[in-house]
Amino acid sequence: MRRIIKIYLQKPELVALVLLFALIVLFQWQSGGIFLNANNMRGMLGLLPEVALVAIGVTLLMICGEFDLSVGSVFALMPMTMAVLMTQGWPFTLAVSAGFAVCALVGLINGMLTIRFVIPSFIVTLGMLFMARSLTVVISGGFPPRLQTAEIPTWLFVSFVGPGQLFRMSFLWFVLIAVLVWVLLAKTNFGNWVRATGGFLPAARATGIPTARVKIACFVICAMLAGFAGLLQSLRIGSVLPSMGEGLELQAVAAAVIGGTALTGGIGTILGGIIGATLIRVIDNGMVLSRIDSNWFKFAVGGLTILAVVGNAWLRKRGRDMKVET
Amino acid sequence: MTTRLRTLSLAALLALGTTAGASADQLSIVFTHHSSASNTFWQAVQRGFNDACTRIEADCQMIFTQTEGAIDQQLSNMDAALARSPHALLTSIVDDTAFDDVIQRAVDDGVIVIGVNVDDSEGAAGNARAAFVGQGFRPAGYSLGAAMSENFPEDGPISVLVGISAPGQNWSELRGGGVMDFLEEFAAANPDRDISWERIDSGTDLAITADRVGAYLNANPDTTAYFDTGFWHAAVARVLADRGIAPGEILLGGFDLVPEAVEQMQAGYIQVQVDQQPYMQGFMPVMQVYLAHNFGLAPADIDTGQGIVRPEDADAIMDLSAQGLR
Numbered sequence: 001m002r003r004i005i006k007i008y009l010q011k012p013e014l015v016a017l018v019l020l021f022a023l024i025v026l027f028q029w030q031s032g033g034i035f036l037n038a039n040n041m042r043g044m045l046g047l048l049p050e051v052a053l054v055a056i057g058v059t060l061l062m063i064c065g066e067f068d069l070s071v072g073s074v075f076a077l078m079p080m081t082m083a084v085l086m087t088q089g090w091p092f093t094l095a096v097s098a099g100f101a102v103c104a105l106v107g108l109i110n111g112m113l114t115i116r117f118v119i120p121s122f123i124v125t126l127g128m129l130f131m132a133r134s135l136t137v138v139i140s141g142g143f144p145p146r147l148q149t150a151e152i153p154t155w156l157f158v159s160f161v162g163p164g165q166l167f168r169m170s171f172l173w174f175v176l177i178a179v180l181v182w183v184l185l186a187k188t189n190f191g192n193w194v195r196a197t198g199g200f201l202p203a204a205r206a207t208g209i210p211t212a213r214v215k216i217a218c219f220v221i222c223a224m225l226a227g228f229a230g231l232l233q234s235l236r237i238g239s240v241l242p243s244m245g246e247g248l249e250l251q252a253v254a255a256a257v258i259g260g261t262a263l264t265g266g267i268g269t270i271l272g273g274i275i276g277a278t279l280i281r282v283i284d285n286g287m288v289l290s291r292i293d294s295n296w297f298k299f300a301v302g303g304l305t306i307l308a309v310v311g312n313a314w315l316r317k318r319g320r321d322m323k324v325e326t
Numbered sequence: 327m328t329t330r331l332r333t334l335s336l337a338a339l340l341a342l343g344t345t346a347g348a349s350a351d352q353l354s355i356v357f358t359h360h361s362s363a364s365n366t367f368w369q370a371v372q373r374g375f376n377d378a379c380t381r382i383e384a385d386c387q388m389i390f391t392q393t394e395g396a397i398d399q400q401l402s403n404m405d406a407a408l409a410r411s412p413h414a415l416l417t418s419i420v421d422d423t424a425f426d427d428v429i430q431r432a433v434d435d436g437v438i439v440i441g442v443n444v445d446d447s448e449g450a451a452g453n454a455r456a457a458f459v460g461q462g463f464r465p466a467g468y469s470l471g472a473a474m475s476e477n478f479p480e481d482g483p484i485s486v487l488v489g490i491s492a493p494g495q496n497w498s499e500l501r502g503g504g505v506m507d508f509l510e511e512f513a514a515a516n517p518d519r520d521i522s523w524e525r526i527d528s529g530t531d532l533a534i535t536a537d538r539v540g541a542y543l544n545a546n547p548d549t550t551a552y553f554d555t556g557f558w559h560a561a562v563a564r565v566l567a568d569r570g571i572a573p574g575e576i577l578l579g580g581f582d583l584v585p586e587a588v589e590q591m592q593a594g595y596i597q598v599q600v601d602q603q604p605y606m607q608g609f610m611p612v613m614q615v616y617l618a619h620n621f622g623l624a625p626a627d628i629d630t631g632q633g634i635v636r637p638e639d640a641d642a643i644m645d646l647s648a649q650g651l652r
Contacts, residue, residue, distance in 0.1 A: 034545045039569060043540040047533055076364075130392070133364060142369030146585060160568075237532045237561050239586045242364035244531065246394070281537075288526060288541040297493070297527035 002324045009319025012260020013272030015312045020279050023304075027286030035289055038164050044285050045167055046236055049174035052277040053229035054248055055255035056181055057222035059273030062256050063185070064218040065198035065265030066121040068110060071226035071252055073132035075245030078103050078227030079234035080136045080144065087145040092152050099231065100224060106132060107223030111216030121219075129249065136242045144240050158236045170232040177225065182270045194218060199266025255280055258308055279308055352385040355615055356407035357608075359418040359443060360400050363390045366584055367557075367604050371443065374608025375416075382616045388608075394530065395495055397424050404428050414438040414615040418460075419446045419453065420496050426453045438618050440611045440625050444497050450627075456618075457625035459611045461602035461632065463497055466581070467504020467555075469632040473598045474551055474579045475512055483520035484512075484550045487542055489528025489535065491556040501555040501581060528554060532586070536561035543576065551577035560586035563595035583635060583643055591640040601633040 008014050027035040034040055054071050061068050078099040085095035110128055114121040158168050185191035196204040197211045204211050226245075234240045257263065258279055259272025283304045292300045357375055361368040372388050379386035389407060391399040401424060404417060408428070415432050419425050419441045432439050433454040443460045446452025478484055488505050492498040502525060513521040526542060528535045535558035543549055543565070552559055559580045566576060573594030580587065581600045590596045607630050614625040635643065 031545055037544070039544045040541055042568075043537055043544065043565065047537045050533070137363045137369075142363070142366070142372065144366060146589075233533055237536065237564055238589075239532060239560070241366060241532065241586075243362070243366075243394070244533070246364070246531065284534075285537065285541045288538045289545050291524070291526075293525070 002322060006319050006322040006324055009315050009322065012312060012316060013269050013275055015315040015319075016259050016272060016275045016279060016308070018315070019308050019311050020275055020282065023279065023282050023286060023308075027282065027289060031286070031289040035286060038166060040285070040289070042160075042166055044281055045171050047233075048278060048281050049168070049170040050229045050233045050236075051248070051251060051255070051281060052274050053174055053177060053225050053232070054252045055259075055273040055277035056178060056270055057225035058249075058252040059256040059259065059261050059268055059270055059276075060181060060185065060194065061121075061218045061222045062253070062261045062263070063198050063265060063268040064194045064215055065201065066114060066215055066218065067125060067253070068107075068219065068222045068226075069122065069125040069249045069253075070106065070110065070128035070132050071222065072245040072248035073129050073136065074103055074106050074223050074226040075230035075233070075248055076136045076240070076242060077106070077132045078230045079147075079240045079244075080140055080242065082231065083145045083147055083234070083240045084139050086148050086151065096231065100227060103223045103227030104220050107220035108216065110223065111219035114219070115212045115215060133242070133246075140240075140242055142242075144242060147234060147238060147240060149235075149238060152235065154235050157232055168236070170236065173228075173232065177228075178270060178274060181221075185270055190214070190217075195266055197265075251280055252277070254305065258305070258312065260312070280305065283308075352383065353414070353616065353619055354385040354410070354412040355379065355387075355414045355416065355612060356410075356412045357386070357388040357416040357442070357611075358400055358403045358407055359388075360391060360395050360397060360420045361418075362392060362394050365394065367582055370604035371608040374605035374610075375612060376608070377605075378609040378612035382612065384612065384616070386612070395420070395492060397421050401425065401428060404432075408432055408435070408437065411435070412437060413619055414440070416440050416442050416611045416615075417455075418442055418444040419455065420444045422446050422448065422452055422496075430454045438615050438625065440614060442611050443607055447496060447500070457614065457627050459614070459628045460607055460630055461600075462629060463500035464504040464507065466600050466602065466632045467501040467506075467553075468508045469504075469634060470501075470553060470579050470581070470598060470600045471505040471508030471512070473600075473634045473636075474553070474577060475508070477574070477577050477597050478550060481519070483548070484522070485546065485548055486521075486523040487539065487546070487549055487552045488523055488525045489539060489552065489554045489559065490525050491528055491530045491535075491554060491558060493527050498555040502553070505553045505555075528558065530556060530558065532558055532561035535559065536565050540565040549576055551579065554578075554580035556580060557582045557584045557587045557599075559596065560584070560590045563590035563593065566595055567593070583646075585644065588640050588644050591635070591637045592644070594637060597637065599635045601631050601635050603630040603633070606630045 058068055081102050082095040082099040085098055110125050113124045158170050161167055161169055193209045193214045196209055197214045255276030256273045259276030261268030261272055283301055287300050375388055389403040415437050429439050439455045441455040441458040445458040488502050490498050490502045509523050528538055539552060539562045557580055559578045563578055578596045579598040583601050587599055610628050617623040618625050
């Protein structure tokens with residue numbers, strides 16, 4: 001039994017999961033049972049897939065040993081590209097493809113610059129954060145076009161489905177993509193290459209892994225996931241604003257770290273990133289239900305986030321220190 | 327190589343000469359404020375500013391901050407702008423003390439300084455600016471509350487949520503304060519009714535506001551009205567629609583006539599919106615500078631609006647709003 005507990009305590013994503021459950025129980029109790037009711041879940045499950053998709057991309061990239069701070073800007077650039085093109089008469093399929101092409105291009109540029117000039121991705125993507133945000137404003141001329149929802153199959157992305165209309169289609173997309181990326185990371189050679197590249201780059205190179213291509217692929221996947229998440233949000237709220245996604249990059253990095261992804265690369269799981277993103281959303285939502293005063297709101301969210309990370313680290317240490325018979 | 331350098335130097339000198347020549351002949355006006363380029367509201371201000379500058383053939387520049395509400399960046403932008411000795415400085419005054427020195431220095435150097443959009447909470451006594459063009463935030467909040475009260479139920483309890491979009495920032499706090507001033511008066515005038523209000527940190531992102539206010543309304547379904555200090559309640563309207571709540575069951579009101587908000591007025595979910603005419607806030611101070619510079623006329627305060635807009639006005643406003651004129 002102790003052996004099992006030790007194994008699980010050392011799995012960072014499972015420790016985060018324990019904390020997530022603890023917070024859910026706390027908020028459910030504090031809100032008098034409202035936290036888990038259908039209406040609140042429906043609201044939370046609307047925003048969660050969007051944040052979690054960005055977190056999945058960032059987690060993958062961090063496991064590969066790189067950062068992407070431009071995801072918040074790409075989150076806005078993709079739907080803005082689509083909306084602007086649609087106002088110029090482009091059909092949805094072409095406009096959305098062009099949006100994804102822009103995301104892929106941003107990821108490609110991030111990756112190429114990072115690798116070709118051996119610049120920390122932190123710096124490259126910080127630059128891209130500003131450039132992509134600026135492009136979002138420039139292509140909209142400052143006045144975002146209205147989404148032509150009549151020409152967009154919104155049902156495919158955001159309509160309510162499932163028992164009690166609890167989920168949106170975006171949640172199903174999120175689950176599908178999470179499974180695909182998990183399979184990619186856990187069950188394919190590419191996944192091993194990603195971990196090896198992020199874990200110890202010289203050794204990965206020495207064993208013949210195409211580390212440059214692996215990193216570039218991760219940058220592209222990360223940018224495209226951010227763009228898709230932006231598309232989902234813009235369709236859900238029916239608007240594209242140039243300011244959407246501001247600050248999302250920090251949330252995504254925080255989600256990955258809370259879920260146990262190492263800042264140094266090589267270690268982490270997609271499940272961890274998802275749990276981290278869920279934890280952040282649960283804290284935000286739970287704080288509202290707890291009727292925290294607005295002046296203290298950010299303090300409370302920040303404090304609980306730190307508590308989650310400290311609790312995570314503490315439980316992991318307890319797991320490591322736990323002695324079991326061999 | 328030497329020839330190329332000489333050519334480049336000559337071109338640079340010519341360019342500098344041209345710029346210097348232009349600034350010597352033209353009225354030069356710099357507009358600094360606390361917002362980033364991705365803020366739709368400020369794009370409308372910029373449109374008014376640019377149109378006015380074109381009309382008087384002035385050399386104009388609007389300088390945005392990199393991050394929303396960054397006072398330090400605005401201050402640095404003001405210093406940089408004043409180093410070029412413009413004829414006039416237009417600026418938002420979002421802090422009561424931070425800009426006092428730089429405004430005093432500008433005035434001492436003969437620069438015409440006009441406060442725009444946000445003023446010192448002490449008004450003209452707060453610093454050396456010549457005039458203020460914009461909305462009185464606290465009175466505007468009060469007006470919003472008063473206009474919305476016409477939709478309050480005639481008897482029974484009144485439970486109000488006030489969303490402070492940016493806790494700690496003058497514009498948001500003052501608008502929210504104005505709403506609560508009215509509610510206090512309303513409660514005093516109706517001592518036999520149970521009238522309560524609460525404030526939350528509602529955020530400056532459509533998705534976040536939807537999530538937080540949605541959670542609050544879920545926990546407090548008897549809420550009578552939600553007031554937002556910006557336009558982000560447009561996303562709350564979508565939450566209500568998704569939940570099958572009919573327009574008017576929960577009253578919504580806020581500020582600024584962005585297309586998202588006007589659209590929800592047309593749908594019946596938003597009952598009252600306060601217009602502060604961003605285009606006018608960009609246009610009028612330029613005209614004041616022109617008159618002051620050419621004819622010595624002292625700039626005067628202009629209240630750009632506590633204009634109450636109701637659903638019946640929405641259709642007429644939509645086109646103007648989409649063009650950034652309202």
